[in-house]
Structure formats: C-alpha cells, structure tokens
Amino acid sequence: MAQVYLPERTEEQNRPQRGPIPSTTRDTTRAQNTPPANPVPRQPGLADVAVIVALVGVVALIIAGAGRATAHSVDTVISLKPTILPLYAGYSLLRMTLAYILSLVFTLVYGHIAATNQRARTIMVSLLDILQSIPILSFLPGVVLALIAIFPHSSLGVELAAVILIFTSQAWNMTFSFYHSEVTLPLDLQEAATVYRLSPWRRFFRLEVPFAMIGLVWNSMMSWAGGWFFLMAAEQLTLGTRSFRLPGLGSYLQTAANAGNVAALILGLGTLVVLIILLDVLFWRPLVAWSDKFKFEQTKSSDAPESPILDLLRRSALLENFTMHVVQPLQERCNLLMDRLMPAPSETVTADGDAALPRRLTAGVIAGWAVTGLLVLVALVGVFNALKLLVQVPLPMWGQIILDGLLTFLRTVVTLAIGLAWTLPLGVKIGTNPKWARRLQPVVQVVASIPATALFPILLIGLLRLPAGIEFAAILLMLLGTQWYMLFNIIAGAMAIPTDLREAARIYHVSGWRRWKTLILPSVFPYLVTGLITASGGAWNASVVSEYVQFNNKTVMTHGLGALIAQSAANNDLHVLLASTLFMATIVVTINRLVWRRLYNLAERRFRLD
Amino acid sequence: MANVTKNRANKRVTPTNEVLLEAEHIIKYYGSEQKKGEQRVLVLDDISLQIHSGEFIAILGPSGSGKSTLLRILGGLIRASSGMVRYRGQEVTGPNTNLALVFQTFALFPWLTVLQNVELGLEAQPNLSRTQRTKRALAAIDTIGLDGFEDAYPKELSGGMRQRVGFARALVVEPKLLFMDEPFSALDVLTAENLRHELMRLWREGRIPTKAILMVTHSIEEAVSMADRLVVMGHDPGRIRAILQGLPLADRVAKTPAHEELVDLVYTLITQPDEDAAQIVAAAQQQGAAEVKSEPKAEPKPYQALPHVKIGVINGLAERVLRAGGREDLFVIGRELQMEIDDLLPIIEAFELLGFGEATGGDLVLTDEGRRLAESDEQADKVLFRDQECQHIQLIRQIKEALDAAENHEMDETEILEQLEEYFSPDEASRQLDTAVDWARYAELFAYDDEAGLLYLEDAAPVGNGE
Incomplete structure (x- = not known):
C-alpha cells in the first residue's frame, strides 16, 4: 500500500535518528571482519545462548505452522482464551514472514530484470506503477476462490491467499526502490566490476544488492508495517455467504470485537503491540544498524544507527565460527558454481546505443522473445476477458461508480486535511527540537506500525452508536492508516532545516507567520510532498476496508468506491468489482501524475536545501 | 623486467619496441545510431596509437577531448564505432583480461573492507583458493604500504590511502597493462606527489609485473615528470595533435630547464587549439623528438561555443596578468592558482573570446580592453563587458x-x-x-x-x- 517515488533521498532522511549510545561500533565492526588468515578465537558466552534459543524458536514455529496447515478446516473456530494468543501471534508472524520472503525474492528478480533488460524495462516499470495503484483488496476474492479450488480440503488455500495478499501489499515499493538503485549504480563501480571480471552472479551480490541495501531495508520496514494492515483483514474474510477464518491475531481481534469481549480485545491488541516492538528491537533495528555499512558515502557519518542486539550478535563466538566454517565455504562453493554457469561476458556491452555489431540470434534472445510473446498473449487474454466483463456493467452502474469515486475522493481529501492539520504543527515542533526528536521518533515509529485495521474493531464499538457513525469511522480509519507517513516526513524535514538558516531567521526577527512562510514551510515542503504522496495512495487503499465493515455479524457501509469494491467482492459480483477497481486505479494514477508528481518536481526544483 | 624499464631515453634504441597494444583508426560517436548525421556527436576522430612494452604513456588534453573515452576503448570497456584495437596482434572485442584500471574516484566498494576490496580482483580467478587469494592480497597491501589497514572500510581512510587501495587492487591481479584515469587528481598536492613517487619507484625497479602503463591526466607537469611519451589531444572532435617524446629520466625529477621547457610547450599546444601543432613544436625547436600531426587549418566553427565560465573570474585574471606587466606565463598562472589545464583552459578561452587577451607561446597577453578591465572600477567594468559581449x-x-x-x-x-x-x-x-x-x-x-x-x-x- 505504501507508494514510493524516487525513494533514495527521502529514505535517508526518513531513517530514524537514534539516541547517543556510547559508541562501540568501530570495535564491533572490526571484530566481525577479522581476516580469516588470523582469526581470534572466542569463548562461547551468553550471546550464544540467545542465538540458540532464537534458532529453536524459529524452527518450532515453522514446524507448528506446517503441521497446522493440513490439520484445519477452512472455517476455524477462533478461541478467545488468553493462553492461545502466543500461538496465534506465531501464526500471524509466520504468514508475514513468508509473504516478506516472497516479496524480497520478487523484488530482486523483477528489479534486476527491469534494470538490465533494455527492452523489458518500459513495460515492467509501468506495470509496476499500475500494480501499486490497484487497491489490494480487489485481488482477494479471485485469489481466495482460486486457491480454495486448488486445495479444497485444507486451509492451505486460504493461507496462501493471505500470504499472497500480504505480498501484494509489500512488494511494489521494495521493487521500485531496488530498481531505482540498480539504474543509479555509479559508473565507476560498474567499470571496476567489469575490469576485474566479476561474473554476473558475483556482480549482483557484490555490487548491485549492497548498493541497494539501505533503500531495501528502509522500504522493507515500510512494507512490513503495511503487511500488518492487510494481514488483519486477510485473516477473516467473508465472500458472499462463505466466511473464511485463519487462526491469528487479526481473527482473534475480530472475534473478540464481535463477542463484545473488551478484555480479550485489549489483550489481543497488547499482544500485537508487544510483537511489533519485539520485532522492531530484535530484527529491524539490528538490520538498520547493520545496513549502515552499505551507505554510499565517502566519510564516516557521526550518527550511525546502532543496535545492542547487533552488537551482541557480532560478538557471538558461535556465530562467528559458524560464518567462518560453514557459511563462507558454502558461499565460496556457490559462487564458483554460479561463475561456471554464468561467466563474465567476454564481449563489450555498449550501453550508449552504439550498436556496432548486428544482433546475433542467441538462445538468450530467443528465450527473451518467447517470454515476451507469452506475456503479450496472457495480457491479450486478460484484456479480452476484462472487456467481456466490463460490457456487462449497466450504464447506471457506471454513474454509480463515478459518483462513489467522487465521494471517496472527498473522503481522502478530508482525511489528508485533518492529518495535515495536526501532523504539521506537531511534526515541526518535534523536528526542530532535537531532544524531543530523539526521544519521540522511536515511539512514533512503533505507534505508526500498529495496523489501523487492528484498532478498528475497538473503535467501531464506540463509533457505530453515533448517528452517521460509519462516516466518522471510515475517515478515522483512513486517517489512522495514513497520517503517520505525513508525521514521519514532516519530522524528518523539520530536522533537516539547517541551523544557519534558523539562526538567520532569529537574528533578523523573523517570527510568527513570517517564520512559517519564509523558513519552515519551504524547508519542509519536499518532505511534506513525499509524505502526502504515500498518504494519499494509502488513503485510497484503506477506503476498501473502512467504508464497508462487517461487525457483529452485521454489515455496515457507506457510499464510496471502497465500499463498492468491498461489497462487490463480498457478493462475488465480478464485473462491478473489476469496473470499480479499474476506476480506482485510474483515479490514483491520474492524481499521481497530475498533482503529486508535479508538486514533487516543484519541490525538487525550488526547495532543495543542498 | 628491471632492465627493461630502466634507461629508456629513446624508445627506438631500446630492445623493447615490441608492440603491446595498438589502436588503428579509432572513431567514436556518441548518440544513438538512429539519429544519424548531425545528431551524432563525434567524440574521437581517427585515433591511431601504439603502446610498446616497457612504456609509460600519458594522454593529455583539455576536457572534451575524449581522453577517458580513448582509455576505455583501448581497454575494451567501450566499443569503438569503427577502427580496431589489438593486444599482441589479437583483436580486442571485450574487456581486456590483462588489464587493471585505477580510477580518479577510486571506485572502491564502500561495503567491503580494504582486504576484501583488494581480493575482489582475484575473485574471478577460479584456480585460486580462498587462502591463496588472501595471501596474495595481503602481499599487495604490504607492497603498497597499507599494512595495518586491512580491516578498515574505505570511508575510514583518507583520500590518499583510498587510492592506495585502488592501486593494490589493480596490482594484485598482476596486470600486463595498467591503465590510470586521472589517478591523482582527487588527491591533495602532497599526497599526490608522494603516491606518484612510490608508483614510479615500483615501476622502475620492476617490482610490479606490469608491461606498460597508460595514464590519462590533465596535469601537464604530472605527465611530463612521469611519462616516456606524451600524447597531446585536442577537442571538438577529440584527436591526437602531437605525440611528444618524454624527457630523459634525470630531467624528469627536478625542475630542470628541460622540464620547464617541455611543460611550456605542452601548455602552448593546448592553449592554442587552432594553431598547427607542427609549427608550434618546430618553433620550440624540438624537431625529430616528436611525431606531430600536421593538421589542416581548423575550419571555422558553425557556431561559436562558449566555454562554461562564471564571469567573475575574468576580472580577477585580468588583474593578475596586469600585475605581471600585461604578459604572464600560463603555466605560472596555473601553478599559482593550483589549476590544472582542464580548469584553466575554459577561462583562457573565455578571456580570448571576449577580446581581453590572447594566448601566444604559452603566455597570456592582455589586449587594450584587457588592460582597461584590470584598471577600471565595477561600473566601468560592466560597460566594458557590455561592449565586448555585444561585439x-x-x-x-x-x-x-x-x-x-x-x-x-x-x-x-x-x-x-x-x-x-x-x-x-x-x-x-x-x-x-x-x-x-x-x-x-x-x-x-x-x-x-x-x-x-x-x-x-x-x-x-x-x-x-x-x-
């Protein structure tokens, strides 16, 4: 759901600032990279125990998951016992992990091909642009029904559907980021790789992936948060009269809300928050700290991110021995094998369009054409079927779709306005005060990654009693899903205002509204636009879950394109689903092109502070 | 090897007139094939060059003369539009396997340690085991004076140390050909001097197995103090204007008169792009020492091209030359302003275009307008500029x-x-x-x-x- 445009610069700025922990990074990086020729033996310690425990936990989780996949019926009864929560949390986590791995593999393969294959590039990039604009929940009915048909007697189909759904919410921005890194690879490093004859395989892992690493990690974090949002929706879904439930935190929260069990709701939510914090501390922060060495910079930055967990891992003797005696030899083998399979090209590849030699008909070229042909064929069949469905949509329905589109558009505008109204002053306040920024940023980050869909059942209990409660609820949910992007970016922007400019403003007594107009708004503007782009895309996507709600076995809905999509999906009304989905994708793409991209360009041109 | 690399005052008498690398009639266009004719930019026009075993060649020229492109074509990194490159008589169609390249920007992988960066070049050699690889890399690191820094990341090093890593990475593969693309220009003066000196020591003492070195540079002094032969290129389009014989070893080190003379000659060549190179060289009485392309008088350009110079420096230059009495050695100006020819040349061009001065015989001479510019105040300057620009x-x-x-x-x-x-x-x-x-x-x-x-x-x- 997160949309990313030209992520490189903003990623850097978005990266959370960390508190001043006494610096030990230098030593630990040293320790990890002891040359194999002269290793320093280490004693096993507490760190190794932690590593082993973590390893056992992961293995247990996978086994439990695999056993469950075949054992359960499709509509699972969700227990509200508190003791079952860790298990449910494990299931949810497993789904997230599988989806993330899928996204990562997709990212590397797709991004690489799009960047290196000149002819495929245009198609692949625009396809990605469209895919990320399609409301994800529209995929759901089709995917679920198809997979249930494939695995009729187990919950595997629904499980896979959930994983694929999460994948579709995670993959696109990661792929964009990777693609962008690939096409901005510094020429001198590419030449070095060519001169020193790195095979394509080594080139990929020595040059391309490391160069993309920072963007990849940052986008992974965003994708992961987006994944939670849709996992909550995917674990419990109703298609017409059939309902599918998967044991997990999302379905637990839903069931608790339906039963009006406030204690269970709070407990479930607490578990989710704890899980998110744990992941942040144990996984994402170490990853961010580790990836700092991939930063493409010529001087060592002073405020490198740090993580005690990473330090622990780097000091672990067990892990070091494992790396040295198992991972590295394996890597070496693998590299040698891949070198033989894909040797470095011996012919000069000229990228400047100076085709000196006639194109030869190699196996690669033929395969390329075959794949292209196949894709075209698939696309044609798809378009034909889509047209067949679309002509069945009656004319008044189109009117309805356009009207609903307008309503949802208004709702997104209101959402963005409300979001802006409170995040702008607060974000600037936090960002211009380094002490607050350091303290609050991690907090904001964790709060932001709590999926709004998990909070929704709780909110609904209160809101639906009000008149026009669903209107409030819809906007509130969209707001919950999107405001954080704005807040993040505004804080980052305010932090980046150069001190000299702030001092100049103070010396020349620029204060009040003039201060905002001449100093703050122009400096924050590029960040603000980035935040708004993401928020706007997110709001459209969130409309699908927020305008149409199933609660207490009742369906509550308001008018809007999101509601139309959700309703037609629930009723298996495929042509309306297709028509409304396409319409929403069109609106999102149009708004991006007409509004956001222009604003972004303006921001790049006029308000860059460098 | 050591014998070979010593005492090569005249290549014709040295035993190593074995041709290592040869370029024949290289032509290079940039721009797409579809847009033929006017849209294609001619970057290199009919370049032929021979590199002999045991030779250190420097390629010099103003920016836009296609030096770096030529280097990459010779190394097989870029394909020429027409013409041929041969290595030991064999046509080169891909990246030359006997080649190592040192970059102006170092081109180190920031996520790899010094050791890993140096090992990178060896990774492609499948018959080396991991321990052998490390051993050779450590030896190269030792040779180049980097011991102790094996586990540092490039960002922890100074520029000079980083370029040492660049050299270690190049030398560890024991290349027959060492290409360097402005290897010292990103370094400060002292560091560059130090590194140049060490490289020359390794090269002359035969401590590296390299057979020939090709360096692209825009520092004339650097080229004169290092190279056996100097290839002087011109721009629009890139072409070889003259190939000058380098100085005897004894004259290269110190600031001998011969050294100064050659630097001055190259300055004159480069700052007078429209003059016939043969005449300039003849005037400097260097007959026989150079193969010079006698070129036809340059055709008038279809449209005047402006050098990209901010106007403020013109004033400063006029004042500087006036202080020297209205005539100053370009090479002295360059040294004083610490400007290499790439930075200085556009300023000289702008100066000439505006009619404030003229470059002749390696000197910059003020015109009457130039004198007035140097003497007048800001408002008068503007009027002067207005006149000259309109004219x-x-x-x-x-x-x-x-x-x-x-x-x-x-x-x-x-x-x-x-x-x-x-x-x-x-x-x-x-x-x-x-x-x-x-x-x-x-x-x-x-x-x-x-x-x-x-x-x-x-x-x-x-x-x-x-x-």
Whole structure:
C-alpha cells in the first residue's frame, strides 16, 4: 500500500535518528571482519545462548505452522482464551514472514530484470506503477476462490491467499526502490566490476544488492508495517455467504470485537503491540544498524544507527565460527558454481546505443522473445476477458461508480486535511527540537506500525452508536492508516532545516507567520510532498476496508468506491468489482501524475536545501 | 623486467619496441545510431596509437577531448564505432583480461573492507583458493604500504590511502597493462606527489609485473615528470595533435630547464587549439623528438561555443596578468592558482573570446580592453563587458537583437534553444544558454526568468549600446 517515488533521498532522511549510545561500533565492526588468515578465537558466552534459543524458536514455529496447515478446516473456530494468543501471534508472524520472503525474492528478480533488460524495462516499470495503484483488496476474492479450488480440503488455500495478499501489499515499493538503485549504480563501480571480471552472479551480490541495501531495508520496514494492515483483514474474510477464518491475531481481534469481549480485545491488541516492538528491537533495528555499512558515502557519518542486539550478535563466538566454517565455504562453493554457469561476458556491452555489431540470434534472445510473446498473449487474454466483463456493467452502474469515486475522493481529501492539520504543527515542533526528536521518533515509529485495521474493531464499538457513525469511522480509519507517513516526513524535514538558516531567521526577527512562510514551510515542503504522496495512495487503499465493515455479524457501509469494491467482492459480483477497481486505479494514477508528481518536481526544483 | 624499464631515453634504441597494444583508426560517436548525421556527436576522430612494452604513456588534453573515452576503448570497456584495437596482434572485442584500471574516484566498494576490496580482483580467478587469494592480497597491501589497514572500510581512510587501495587492487591481479584515469587528481598536492613517487619507484625497479602503463591526466607537469611519451589531444572532435617524446629520466625529477621547457610547450599546444601543432613544436625547436600531426587549418566553427565560465573570474585574471606587466606565463598562472589545464583552459578561452587577451607561446597577453578591465572600477567594468559581449559573443548579440526587436521585449527560451540544438546536443544547448545568461546578466544586457523560461529586457536597464 505504501507508494514510493524516487525513494533514495527521502529514505535517508526518513531513517530514524537514534539516541547517543556510547559508541562501540568501530570495535564491533572490526571484530566481525577479522581476516580469516588470523582469526581470534572466542569463548562461547551468553550471546550464544540467545542465538540458540532464537534458532529453536524459529524452527518450532515453522514446524507448528506446517503441521497446522493440513490439520484445519477452512472455517476455524477462533478461541478467545488468553493462553492461545502466543500461538496465534506465531501464526500471524509466520504468514508475514513468508509473504516478506516472497516479496524480497520478487523484488530482486523483477528489479534486476527491469534494470538490465533494455527492452523489458518500459513495460515492467509501468506495470509496476499500475500494480501499486490497484487497491489490494480487489485481488482477494479471485485469489481466495482460486486457491480454495486448488486445495479444497485444507486451509492451505486460504493461507496462501493471505500470504499472497500480504505480498501484494509489500512488494511494489521494495521493487521500485531496488530498481531505482540498480539504474543509479555509479559508473565507476560498474567499470571496476567489469575490469576485474566479476561474473554476473558475483556482480549482483557484490555490487548491485549492497548498493541497494539501505533503500531495501528502509522500504522493507515500510512494507512490513503495511503487511500488518492487510494481514488483519486477510485473516477473516467473508465472500458472499462463505466466511473464511485463519487462526491469528487479526481473527482473534475480530472475534473478540464481535463477542463484545473488551478484555480479550485489549489483550489481543497488547499482544500485537508487544510483537511489533519485539520485532522492531530484535530484527529491524539490528538490520538498520547493520545496513549502515552499505551507505554510499565517502566519510564516516557521526550518527550511525546502532543496535545492542547487533552488537551482541557480532560478538557471538558461535556465530562467528559458524560464518567462518560453514557459511563462507558454502558461499565460496556457490559462487564458483554460479561463475561456471554464468561467466563474465567476454564481449563489450555498449550501453550508449552504439550498436556496432548486428544482433546475433542467441538462445538468450530467443528465450527473451518467447517470454515476451507469452506475456503479450496472457495480457491479450486478460484484456479480452476484462472487456467481456466490463460490457456487462449497466450504464447506471457506471454513474454509480463515478459518483462513489467522487465521494471517496472527498473522503481522502478530508482525511489528508485533518492529518495535515495536526501532523504539521506537531511534526515541526518535534523536528526542530532535537531532544524531543530523539526521544519521540522511536515511539512514533512503533505507534505508526500498529495496523489501523487492528484498532478498528475497538473503535467501531464506540463509533457505530453515533448517528452517521460509519462516516466518522471510515475517515478515522483512513486517517489512522495514513497520517503517520505525513508525521514521519514532516519530522524528518523539520530536522533537516539547517541551523544557519534558523539562526538567520532569529537574528533578523523573523517570527510568527513570517517564520512559517519564509523558513519552515519551504524547508519542509519536499518532505511534506513525499509524505502526502504515500498518504494519499494509502488513503485510497484503506477506503476498501473502512467504508464497508462487517461487525457483529452485521454489515455496515457507506457510499464510496471502497465500499463498492468491498461489497462487490463480498457478493462475488465480478464485473462491478473489476469496473470499480479499474476506476480506482485510474483515479490514483491520474492524481499521481497530475498533482503529486508535479508538486514533487516543484519541490525538487525550488526547495532543495543542498 | 628491471632492465627493461630502466634507461629508456629513446624508445627506438631500446630492445623493447615490441608492440603491446595498438589502436588503428579509432572513431567514436556518441548518440544513438538512429539519429544519424548531425545528431551524432563525434567524440574521437581517427585515433591511431601504439603502446610498446616497457612504456609509460600519458594522454593529455583539455576536457572534451575524449581522453577517458580513448582509455576505455583501448581497454575494451567501450566499443569503438569503427577502427580496431589489438593486444599482441589479437583483436580486442571485450574487456581486456590483462588489464587493471585505477580510477580518479577510486571506485572502491564502500561495503567491503580494504582486504576484501583488494581480493575482489582475484575473485574471478577460479584456480585460486580462498587462502591463496588472501595471501596474495595481503602481499599487495604490504607492497603498497597499507599494512595495518586491512580491516578498515574505505570511508575510514583518507583520500590518499583510498587510492592506495585502488592501486593494490589493480596490482594484485598482476596486470600486463595498467591503465590510470586521472589517478591523482582527487588527491591533495602532497599526497599526490608522494603516491606518484612510490608508483614510479615500483615501476622502475620492476617490482610490479606490469608491461606498460597508460595514464590519462590533465596535469601537464604530472605527465611530463612521469611519462616516456606524451600524447597531446585536442577537442571538438577529440584527436591526437602531437605525440611528444618524454624527457630523459634525470630531467624528469627536478625542475630542470628541460622540464620547464617541455611543460611550456605542452601548455602552448593546448592553449592554442587552432594553431598547427607542427609549427608550434618546430618553433620550440624540438624537431625529430616528436611525431606531430600536421593538421589542416581548423575550419571555422558553425557556431561559436562558449566555454562554461562564471564571469567573475575574468576580472580577477585580468588583474593578475596586469600585475605581471600585461604578459604572464600560463603555466605560472596555473601553478599559482593550483589549476590544472582542464580548469584553466575554459577561462583562457573565455578571456580570448571576449577580446581581453590572447594566448601566444604559452603566455597570456592582455589586449587594450584587457588592460582597461584590470584598471577600471565595477561600473566601468560592466560597460566594458557590455561592449565586448555585444561585439564578440554571437549568442548574446543574437538574443539582444531579438529582444530589442520584439514588441514586448520578451522571448521564450525555447526559441533560442531550438536554434542552438541545431549545433549542440540538447544538454549542451541549455548549458550554452545558461552561460550566455550569466554573462549577459553581469553586463546588464538582458534578464532571465528561470521559472517561466523567459528572456526579457529589464525596464531599468541602463540604455546601452546596440541600439
């Protein structure tokens, strides 16, 4: 759901600032990279125990998951016992992990091909642009029904559907980021790789992936948060009269809300928050700290991110021995094998369009054409079927779709306005005060990654009693899903205002509204636009879950394109689903092109502070 | 090896006239194949060059002369549009396997340690085990004076140390050919001197197995103090203007008269791009020492190209030359301002274009206007600039006339750009306009609104000339 445009610069700025922990990074990086020729033996310690425990936990989780996949019926009864929560949390986590791995593999393969294959590039990039604009929940009915048909007697189909759904919410921005890194690879490093004859395989892992690493990690974090949002929706879904439930935190929260069990709701939510914090501390922060060495910079930055967990891992003797005696030899083998399979090209590849030699008909070229042909064929069949469905949509329905589109558009505008109204002053306040920024940023980050869909059942209990409660609820949910992007970016922007400019403003007594107009708004503007782009895309996507709600076995809905999509999906009304989905994708793409991209360009041109 | 690399005052008598690398009639266009004719930019025009075993060759030239492109074509990294490169008689069609390259930007992988960076070159050699690889890398690190830094990351090192890693990575593969693309130009003066010295020591003592070194540089002094032969290139299009014999070893080190003379000659060659190279060399009485391309008088250019120089430096240069009595050695100016020829040449060109001075015989001589410029105050300067620009700068004159003629004294930049694009690439066209705008703004000839892309006459502009 997160949309990313030209992520490189903003990623850097978005990266959370960390508190001043006494610096030990230098030593630990040293320790990890002891040359194999002269290793320093280490004693096993507490760190190794932690590593082993973590390893056992992961293995247990996978086994439990695999056993469950075949054992359960499709509509699972969700227990509200508190003791079952860790298990449910494990299931949810497993789904997230599988989806993330899928996204990562997709990212590397797709991004690489799009960047290196000149002819495929245009198609692949625009396809990605469209895919990320399609409301994800529209995929759901089709995917679920198809997979249930494939695995009729187990919950595997629904499980896979959930994983694929999460994948579709995670993959696109990661792929964009990777693609962008690939096409901005510094020429001198590419030449070095060519001169020193790195095979394509080594080139990929020595040059391309490391160069993309920072963007990849940052986008992974965003994708992961987006994944939670849709996992909550995917674990419990109703298609017409059939309902599918998967044991997990999302379905637990839903069931608790339906039963009006406030204690269970709070407990479930607490578990989710704890899980998110744990992941942040144990996984994402170490990853961010580790990836700092991939930063493409010529001087060592002073405020490198740090993580005690990473330090622990780097000091672990067990892990070091494992790396040295198992991972590295394996890597070496693998590299040698891949070198033989894909040797470095011996012919000069000229990228400047100076085709000196006639194109030869190699196996690669033929395969390329075959794949292209196949894709075209698939696309044609798809378009034909889509047209067949679309002509069945009656004319008044189109009117309805356009009207609903307008309503949802208004709702997104209101959402963005409300979001802006409170995040702008607060974000600037936090960002211009380094002490607050350091303290609050991690907090904001964790709060932001709590999926709004998990909070929704709780909110609904209160809101639906009000008149026009669903209107409030819809906007509130969209707001919950999107405001954080704005807040993040505004804080980052305010932090980046150069001190000299702030001092100049103070010396020349620029204060009040003039201060905002001449100093703050122009400096924050590029960040603000980035935040708004993401928020706007997110709001459209969130409309699908927020305008149409199933609660207490009742369906509550308001008018809007999101509601139309959700309703037609629930009723298996495929042509309306297709028509409304396409319409929403069109609106999102149009708004991006007409509004956001222009604003972004303006921001790049006029308000860059460098 | 050591014997080979010593005492090579004259290549014809050394035993190593074995041709290692040979380029024949290299022509290189940039721009797409579809857009034939005018749209293709000719970067290299008919380059032929032989590199012998045991030779250190420096390629010199102003920016835009295609030095780096030539280096990459010789190394097989870029394919020439036509012509052929041979290594030991074999045609080169891909990256030369006997080649190592040292980059101006170092091109180190920031996520790899020094050791890993050096090992990188060896990774592609499948018959080396991991321990052998490490051993050789450590040996190279030792040779180049990096011991102790094996586990540091490049970002922890100074520029000089980083380039040492670049050299270690190049030398560890034991290349027959060592190519260097402005290897010292990103370093400070002292560090560069130190590194140059060490490289020359390794090379002359035969401590590295390299058979030939090719260096692209824009530092004339560097080239003269290192190379056995100097290839001087010219621009628009890139071509070889002269190949000069380097100095005997004894003359290269110190600032001997021979050294100064050769530096001066190269300065003269490069700062007088339109003169016949043969005449210049003959005038410097270096007959027989150089193979010089006697070239036809350069054709008049279809459209005057402006060097991209900010106007402020022109004033400063005029004052500097006046202080020296109205005539100053270009090479002295370059050394004093710590400017290499790449930075200095555009300024000289602009100076000449505006009619403030002339480069002759390696000196810069002020004209009357140049003297007036150096002596007058800011307001008078502007009037002077206005006169000179209207008189000598084709693009500015053209815009000014069009603006005067236009009803509202405004015009769209796209008109001008379209015209310029008949002679320049789109990028270069907009850079030409930017430079013209910068010069005209200083002279208060016309104004420019970047947002709207409009050129216009300012109401308040003092009534000048051209009316």
